[in-house]
Amino acid sequence: MSSITGHSAIDELPTGDGRPPLEADQAGTGRLGDRIFGGLATGSGILVIALVTLVGVFLVWQAVPSLLNNDANFLTSREWVTAGENPRFGIVDLLWATIITSIIAMLIAVPLGVAVALFITQYAPGWLSKPAATLVDLLAAVPSIVYGLWGLQVAGEYFEPVARFTDTVLGWLPFFTYTGTPSAKSTLAFAGIILAIMILPIVTAISREVFAQVPTTHKEGALALGATKWEMIRTAVLPFGKPGIISAAMLGLGRALGETLAVTLLLSALNASESFNWSIFGGGETFASRIANDAGEFDSAQKTGAYIAAGLVLFILTFIVNAAARVVIERRKAFSE
Amino acid sequence: MKIQRLGTMASLALVGSIALTACGSDNNTGTNAEAGGNTASATANEDCFDGTLNVEGSSAQKNAIEEVAAKFGETCSGATINYNPSGSGAGIKQFIAGQVDFAGSDSALKTVEKDGKVEATEAATYCGSPAWNIPLVTGPIAVAYNVEGVDKLNLTPAVAGDIFSGKITTWNDPKIAAINSGTTLPATAIKVFFRSDESGTTENFTKYLKAAAPANWAGEPSKSWDGKGEGKAKSAGVAEGVKSTDGGITYVEWSYAKDNNLGVAAIDNGAGPVELNSETVGTAVATAEQTGTGNDLALKLDYATKEPGAYPINLVTYEIVCSKGEDAETQKNIKAFLKFFASEEAQKSIEEIGYAPLPPEVQTKVETAIEAIS
Numbered sequence: 001m002s003s004i005t006g007h008s009a010i011d012e013l014p015t016g017d018g019r020p021p022l023e024a025d026q027a028g029t030g031r032l033g034d035r036i037f038g039g040l041a042t043g044s045g046i047l048v049i050a051l052v053t054l055v056g057v058f059l060v061w062q063a064v065p066s067l068l069n070n071d072a073n074f075l076t077s078r079e080w081v082t083a084g085e086n087p088r089f090g091i092v093d094l095l096w097a098t099i100i101t102s103i104i105a106m107l108i109a110v111p112l113g114v115a116v117a118l119f120i121t122q123y124a125p126g127w128l129s130k131p132a133a134t135l136v137d138l139l140a141a142v143p144s145i146v147y148g149l150w151g152l153q154v155a156g157e158y159f160e161p162v163a164r165f166t167d168t169v170l171g172w173l174p175f176f177t178y179t180g181t182p183s184a185k186s187t188l189a190f191a192g193i194i195l196a197i198m199i200l201p202i203v204t205a206i207s208r209e210v211f212a213q214v215p216t217t218h219k220e221g222a223l224a225l226g227a228t229k230w231e232m233i234r235t236a237v238l239p240f241g242k243p244g245i246i247s248a249a250m251l252g253l254g255r256a257l258g259e260t261l262a263v264t265l266l267l268s269a270l271n272a273s274e275s276f277n278w279s280i281f282g283g284g285e286t287f288a289s290r291i292a293n294d295a296g297e298f299d300s301a302q303k304t305g306a307y308i309a310a311g312l313v314l315f316i317l318t319f320i321v322n323a324a325a326r327v328v329i330e331r332r333k334a335f336s337e
Numbered sequence: 338m339k340i341q342r343l344g345t346m347a348s349l350a351l352v353g354s355i356a357l358t359a360c361g362s363d364n365n366t367g368t369n370a371e372a373g374g375n376t377a378s379a380t381a382n383e384d385c386f387d388g389t390l391n392v393e394g395s396s397a398q399k400n401a402i403e404e405v406a407a408k409f410g411e412t413c414s415g416a417t418i419n420y421n422p423s424g425s426g427a428g429i430k431q432f433i434a435g436q437v438d439f440a441g442s443d444s445a446l447k448t449v450e451k452d453g454k455v456e457a458t459e460a461a462t463y464c465g466s467p468a469w470n471i472p473l474v475t476g477p478i479a480v481a482y483n484v485e486g487v488d489k490l491n492l493t494p495a496v497a498g499d500i501f502s503g504k505i506t507t508w509n510d511p512k513i514a515a516i517n518s519g520t521t522l523p524a525t526a527i528k529v530f531f532r533s534d535e536s537g538t539t540e541n542f543t544k545y546l547k548a549a550a551p552a553n554w555a556g557e558p559s560k561s562w563d564g565k566g567e568g569k570a571k572s573a574g575v576a577e578g579v580k581s582t583d584g585g586i587t588y589v590e591w592s593y594a595k596d597n598n599l600g601v602a603a604i605d606n607g608a609g610p611v612e613l614n615s616e617t618v619g620t621a622v623a624t625a626e627q628t629g630t631g632n633d634l635a636l637k638l639d640y641a642t643k644e645p646g647a648y649p650i651n652l653v654t655y656e657i658v659c660s661k662g663e664d665a666e667t668q669k670n671i672k673a674f675l676k677f678f679a680s681e682e683a684q685k686s687i688e689e690i691g692y693a694p695l696p697p698e699v700q701t702k703v704e705t706a707i708e709a710i711s
Contacts, residue, residue: 081561152577152581153581156581180526181526181528181567182528182567183528183578183581183582186567186569186578264570265570265574268533268567268568268569268578269533269567269568269569269570270567270568271531271562271563271564271565271566271567271568272561272562272563273563273565283567283568285533285568289570292570293533293534293570293571294534294535296396296534297424297534297535297536297560299423299424299426299427
């Protein structure tokens with residue numbers, strides 16, 4: 001079981017006559033190919049693990065000197081002065097913008113993506129489901145800058161009335177106040193919506209694959225017991241697909257957290273004297289967008305280190321989110337097996 | 338079947354990438370070509386040379402120097418000029434360390450002590466002769482706006498300071514109306530856009546506000562904005578922001594204002610409103626005080642200038658060279674390239690990409706200085 005070159009317990013026949021156990025896979029055919037493939041697979045796995053570890057080590061290595069130099073609290077300060085002798089920088093604003101845009105994106109994309117996947121696998125007639133699936137997959141192939149430009153120059157203006165309406169109805173909540181600045185297309189909320197469109201194909205594609213794997217017997221069993229189509233989906237399809245949906249959501253979230261170009265194009269940065277507010281109709285910068293925006297001016301190790309420290313937080317954030325998702329999936333498995 | 342298809346895709350990708358690389362190397366041959374093509378063009382420009390000049394410094398002059406280098410390469414195919422836009426400070430550092438042939442910088446070599454070092458002295462020690470600042474690229478900064486129904490706008494530094502620090506918030510504010518008689522200003526809210534990335538443009542614009550309107554602009558000149566407004570990425574971002582926002586205003590390199598058809602405010606420093614064009618920028622550069630001596634053409638641009646017809650918000654960038662270098666060959670090459678840079682042809686070509694050409698008075702001085710490099 002532990003070997004990947006083709007030895008396995010199945011090859012070993014329990015023999016009682018005292019001769020040494022069979023060396024499995026002594027048969028000539030396929031052995032070399034087996035070995036090459038196994039080696040490549042192991043190599044790839046190790047390579048990826050090594051890469052991620054090295055990225056982590058690099059980030060820490062570069063960030064630590066700058067963090068030690070930092071006069072402000074890195075986790076609680078809103079300042080961002082990275083150059084000079086007394087740098088003061090903190091990540092509160094960046095963290096908030098990154099998390100809120102991703103949450104908005106998830107709130108929209110996950111239900112929508114699951115619904116689209118259900119439509120394609122359960123409701124759509126055969127002639128429609130294939131083309132529909134392909135179309136959704138095509139969304140994933142659109143470069144992110146195209147989404148950014150589309151949001152900025154086409155879709156953005158239609159968001160202004162939405163923001164105003166939300167402000168009149170829900171404006172008493174600090175989350176939804178809209179002052180008119182920045183323009184609606186440059187707000188965190190709109191960036192979240194564009195992110196949602198960007199991660200929709202990921203969520204849809206994975207959910208679709210999982211839903212398609214639901215054993216027909218489960219579905220037919222549910223229908224035979226008198227369940228309506230929706231009840232069948234609720235009792236047979238969704239529970240079976242839950243780990244898949246979670247995986248899909250996590251992949252999408254990873255993209256939303258780290259998306260750079262579209263967000264940089266859309267969001268308006270706050271000016272230095274602006275006070276912090278909770279509104280989703282405000283401006284801001286995410287980790288990725290600020291790093292990308294300032295990358296041209298990394299002229300000292302101190303400054304570069306500060307930005308890399310911000311990148312490190314993003315790295316850790318993604319790591320935590322993924323680990324949490326793993327735990328959820330594992331627990332699901334334990335229940336369903 | 339599957340494997341075959343994979344193979345086809347792989348070969349497609351391969352062909353694609355080869356085609357792309359082919360494009361890339363095509364461009365290079367223009368500058369890397371051997372002396373073969375050079376004999377023919379040598380008659381066209383006697384100052385052609387075979388070799389490479391490595392230059393590093395200000396990103397503000399990157400487009401200009403690349404444009405001129407490309408033009409230079411057209412006639413002198415054996416010459417390659419590499420420009421690394423790592424910033425003025427880095428360029429000067431590399432120059433003093435002998436890593437590059439000359440440096441490009443937003444500001445002349447400092448003659449006062451900073452961090453225990455005097456740049457001008459250090460450069461002179463490296464060269465074994467005084468290092469000269471030669472102004473070759475002028476980049477004006479436009480105050481660009483987009484207000485429906487307003488196609489002509491005058492601003493004084495004081496009013497500009499108030500607008501950019503958020504003290505004036507509507508376009509029909511009496512302070513703006515007072516300097517724009519004859520223009521009907523709407524009650525639209527003013528939306529200030531600033532560069533959210535660190536930028537030399539921000540630094541120069543805040544230098545201008547600080548120098549010309551200290552009472553209205555409290556912030557210190559800096560690469561990051563400390564006024565009001567909403568931040569957009571890079572010049573393209575602020576220009577787009579203003580273009581799509583009624584009531585928007587920003588500061589941006591002239592070329593971006595032109596390309597986006599934005600209104601450009603005339604600046605009134607005290608001697609009447611001055612529009613932004615090559616001529617008014619030239620006047621400002623021509624009347625700037627020369628702080629260097631002899632062929633060292635370090636200029637002191639007076640942001641608060643009251644010279645009639647001088648547009649005050651400019652950035653002059655220099656090439657910093659050894660007046661006498663140890664390596665005669667390199668000095669000769671530098672001289673040849675700079676001579677072309679100062680020529681009317683080269684200065685015209687950078688005007689098309691949003692820089693302003695040198696005024697004739699300065700151009701003559703620059704040519705004299707370049708001639709004296711040995």
